[in-house]
Amino acid sequence: GSLTPLFREGQFLTGRFVTFASGAGRLAKSYNLSHVDLTKQDALAVSCRLHVESGSCKFYAQFMKNSEYLYVPQKEFGVGTHQVNFVVKLGDIPTHLNFLFDTTAGTRIEVTNFGLAFGLNVERMSAPLPVAYLPSSKGIAESESTYPLRNFKVKSEQLKLNKVLAGESSGASSGYITPTLLNVGFVGDSWTHAYNRYSGSLAIQLASQFGDAGAGWISFGAFNRLTPTKWLGQNGNIRPHLYRVQYDDDAKWNKGIYANCPTPDICTAGSDTVGAKIIVNGVKAIKKADLLYIPASGSFDYRFDGGDWITVETSGSEAVNVISLSNIPAGNSWTFELVVKSGLCLISGMNVIQSDSGVLCHKLGATGSRALDWATQDNEAMIASFKALSLDTAFIMLATNDQGSGVTPDSFRGYIQTIVQRLRKANPAIDICLVAPCENIRTDNAFPMQSYTRQVQTLAETYDCGFIDLQLSFGADPTYYAATGVNPLFNADKIHPEPATGGRLISAAILRHLQ
Template sequence: MRKDIAASVVASIESGDVDISVSADDVTDGETNVSMTVDERLRLEDIEVSTFETLDISSVMYITDEGGRVLFTLPDPAVTANNSAIADLQANATRSEVFETLDDDAGLWLLDEEDRVVGQVADYVTVQAHTAAIAGLLASSTGLGVFETLDTAISLMVTDAGDRIIQAVYTSDPALASAVASNTSAVAALTSRVAAVVTPEGARRNNPLNRDKLRWTHMKLAKLDPVLGEAAQLIICAGGDSYTHNVNRWIGPFTAKLAAKYGDAGGGWCGFGFLPSGNVAPWALGNQPSYIQGNARPNTYPTRHIGSAVGTYYSTASPDLARATLGVGDAVYQAIPALPVHNGCDLFFEGSADGVVDFAWGTYNGSGSVADPASYTFGAAASLNVQGTVNALQIADIKAGIPAGAGMLRITCTAGVPKLYGVNLKSAASGVRVNKLAATGSTIAQWANAPATHFETGIAALAPDLIIYMDGTNSQGAGISRSSWGAHLAVLMARIRAARPSIDILSATPAENQRTANPIAMTEYALENLYRASVGKWCAVDMQPLFGDAANPGEYGSTGSMPLYASDLIHPDPATGGRLLLVGMLDPIVPYRGA
């Protein structure tokens, strides 16, 4: 039904002599349209109206003029049957220019600047039936100028500045479909513009995305800036695959640059494990494992095996997924430089049934190679039981005897079968400490599925402020789907956050490689990375724009016009593409845009 208000009645309203109300019975059927003519509306423009909302079940919503006289009444929202709706509305009111109701038979109305109804969103029942969609919308909303609805019978409409419909998504309304069809050029232009700034899931395409989420990183680097010179230590862990494992690509220069500019807080992680591929035992100074984990600065912190240690990869409880299993007489050596002075060293190992080692520190005698044990004078050895809970991560403090200058740690197996992960070398000096944890050839699934609890314990012991994780090439080669890749990334970051609450996170994806017949495009991982970082509120970097067009990777391949990749088709050349990886990592991390 429709109730029109005559001009004479309007005059009476203006004089304040008449109160007009519409009963709840008249409007609760949802069909009543209370309106007035254009002329009548214009006459009422100078009347100041307000609304009085109440949760009292005996009251309705009143619309009054400036004199407090009731002009209209709106339906009683039957709050007795909607206590949960009241709580939801009170907790989540958007304060947008809408009329919100607690009546599950009424809708949420959208009003224009003249308070005319221009649309209806969803009723309470529909909203409750779409809680998952609501959560997704809240998590990924981009703030675009669109009319969004949770009612599956209503389209998502995009309008231009003149409120003309230029695109309707998933519409079955013939009128809207016609409007879209008549604006094909506008739709195409809009689609292109929107696709350039947001992913299909609504994540912004900023690159880097969420730079501002690196709070610990930026705060500590600001303190460490030579201009301020305040005491602080920024500790970084960098995981992933061969892109990060090979120190010559980006992690080595990255570590050296940060230490030179902000100070050196020690060597950090030195992994003893290695991939059992390439060179074979027995190990000697001139014959080392081909893919030893080592340190981010291996020339400054060389790691050496002597004997016949066996490497295990991808499946251990170590922070870098790798392990070295020693036999009686086997030894591992780890050197430290004169500066910074180190005053801490923790041995990470896996519990075994019978392992026992001796450890001793040696002082550099001033001549010979720093990687050669013969260049050091070692003190008395101390025995260490490396047993404990079998297969569980254990940590032992072995700093006793560490020299104040250049030195070397020697660990020798004296009994059983010790399973060693590596050491964390620490200095009390202000500066940056980088722990290179990447495992060459690894996939995101292997990182996400690292042994529960023990992996978190190892990360917590390293105490990082920032975790960097870059993955793509091996996961791509293994055919891991985009959805699975994203799920693994979310699990990995959740585990890291469980170990280090409030940690800064930077996840990165590489550029497309030149390998033929890839089962999934790298751009799919890049889009998923942006989406997961948007929802998870961490920083994300897509390396693709630094290298070129993903649709033409040959252009930056080893034989392309700008050769940035190696001839193996899957790795950036350290001297060219590696430097772009360095730029891509430094950009969001270093304050003042890479200064």
Template sequence: MTRASSARRTLRGAVAVGVTAVALLVAGCSGDPTPAPTPTADPWAAWDAALARTDTASARWLALGDSLTEGQGASTIDDRWIDLTRDALQQRYAVDGVVGGVGYRPGVFAVYPPDSTWAVWQSDQTDVSPDFTTPSLGYRSVDLSAGSSISYPVRGTGIDLWWSPGGGSFDYSIDGAEPRTIDTSATGASDVSGGAGVTSVDGLESSLHTVTITVADDEPTGVVLEGFTAFDGDRDKGVTLFDSAHSGATVATFTADLDGFLSTVEAAQPDLVTITLGANDAVDTTPADLESGYLTLVEGIKALPEPPTVVVIDEFSSELDDLFARQGTSSDYQAAVTSVADRTGSVLVSLGDALPADAAADGDLSSLLSADGIHPNDAGARIIAGHMTELLGR
């Protein structure tokens, strides 16, 4: 099933499904870099400004990257470091009377068993297939054709349904209420922002709801459902997380259709973008090519109408670097990532700084890794979350 052919995108980053070094993270390269924008004097400016107004507007964090960000190795979705960090930031910037929702989650995740078994989180589905080609947040949508249906458990007082423009019509219903119809082919739709269609529903009780998407039996054109943003009193306040990661992806996953991906990022209106990329690229990409592709991606993010703070997380700066193959030395890849951060005025963070010094010194990180010996387990995720909370909490 496809939506309108002109609206479909081709994925150039293969999804790793085995327990291999390639499954560690997500990255890629694309063409020659465009001239770098003038670095912001204070790279934290956009995020600091957002945190200063959380009582009246949401501080929006978009977590972009590979399996390190998506949470491969975590036993549950709530044990991922990005979810733990979101919870801590919501507590640090608590708003009276606001619980705080989980934020954006995709139609399907790209993690895999045995360590992570939560890739399919829908409660029921009929004739639905994963879509890793549409440039949604993290490239993790689901395709629905005529007669398809799918239901998700979503908690909160408000829900945004994300869908791709240019397809057919679908109905959505919450808790079995009267269905409402969305025509994704309608031009000039008021709920299309950037490259994504977003339908907002508010006025719900602060509880768990069932959202059901249905495509009529006689619908001639398919529909792409990208995901959901769940708010629990925090639609316009507090801290909101947008998960835009994909296990096994590379920089090329996001630069293969850079304009399409950036238009979806624009719809999220992030104040902060964190990036974990590079390790997957190193398997068959030189440091120079990694730098070129990475630079293209970061420059694109920096060129958004409202440029966010960008935090580049160096994946080559820890003992985890010894666990995967690469086409050059670790220091060469570190230099490439450092150059990208310097040239774009981004914040550079060392993954190694998040790991316990004694474990790193002894070369023994086994207690922090999942059964595959590569990805952080729940304990490792908690350590990374603690480090990132202090960094992002400012």
């Protein structure tokens, strides 16, 4: 369009970064629908919030199939605040949607809350389109703006239709809705590793709202510190109250690799002690379970519910290997046992799917890890590990340990870029949201967190990712949310958010983006 928008705090509409334009011309916003699984039967709804301060504005919603105009609903608006809504049913499948605002001389407008929905009940569904698609003025930084997820196929909408509108239980099919499985991964460090900070809360809420598809990734990796002070920081599952991992003896599992191997959470358990055992207790019947291990010199036996042992030889040339487990149980509670039979075994974890529809959440957090640790793993092996989880959506939150170890912001950006590229290689249609941590309370950081945040936001724009700046949730002043502050959101260690306060802010911020 001929008008170049500015992004500012709304004077008439709510929001810190609404779109403002003035003068005569056209403000244009284009959205590519080619990745959206539309059918000719789908009704489509577009919406936005518009305020005309002066003059007049004519709004067009152009549904296009390549260069062909399929349908162009339009309406003229005078001074005032307007909720713009159009619901259409097209005879063909559009590839693009254009929002156009034609203005006259002296016109001043604000616009926000662009929405697109499709499905059985579009009037009740909406999702923000990426702000990143709007052109920005030269020299006008879009700092602190938050970018919703890119690919609004809107799988969460389909899940809601499946579970709520059709009144179905997870996994059922009404005959006119195809059950949908949404795989969501959370990649990160100790902020993600500790399920009670934010990831576990999110998994519980998503399963409750959209349907529980199962355990997801159950990691066997653990930060196993035997001396001088014994401590076992198990990675485990995102909901350990439902899916519990146990070592028979910590000392037997002392050959593991932590934050330095090409598995989904860059960790693996390891033992060369014959008879060393890992036990997993879980709930609900299993539809499919895969085990991921790193080939080594040993062999192991596994079984479910005290059944026959199955032997697996782990030798091989692959960097990682995935096998489908046999004799999976049909009961509502189960026990999985894995025992070292010979040699060195490096067992990373298992991916457990228990329904064809709903949300499957994967906690991919390695405590103490840096973006550098993730990026320096074998490229093809990491792609294979991500692909093994069939991720539809991934949230990446790193930087705290990069900052703590003095990694430069420029280098950090390169490491995050590598992770993004690998996720896209594993699934080109994946939604990726980059989450920037808020500033911590440490006083010896070589670089402020905002210097890493700026790099992450630039990557989000370049790679068409979502973006969340947690500084906006926690507030500008770290002394305010320190453990000793007015509103204590951080732990006394000055590094981590307190689970019951700061952790809930993080889960709320991410949940807003998923919804």
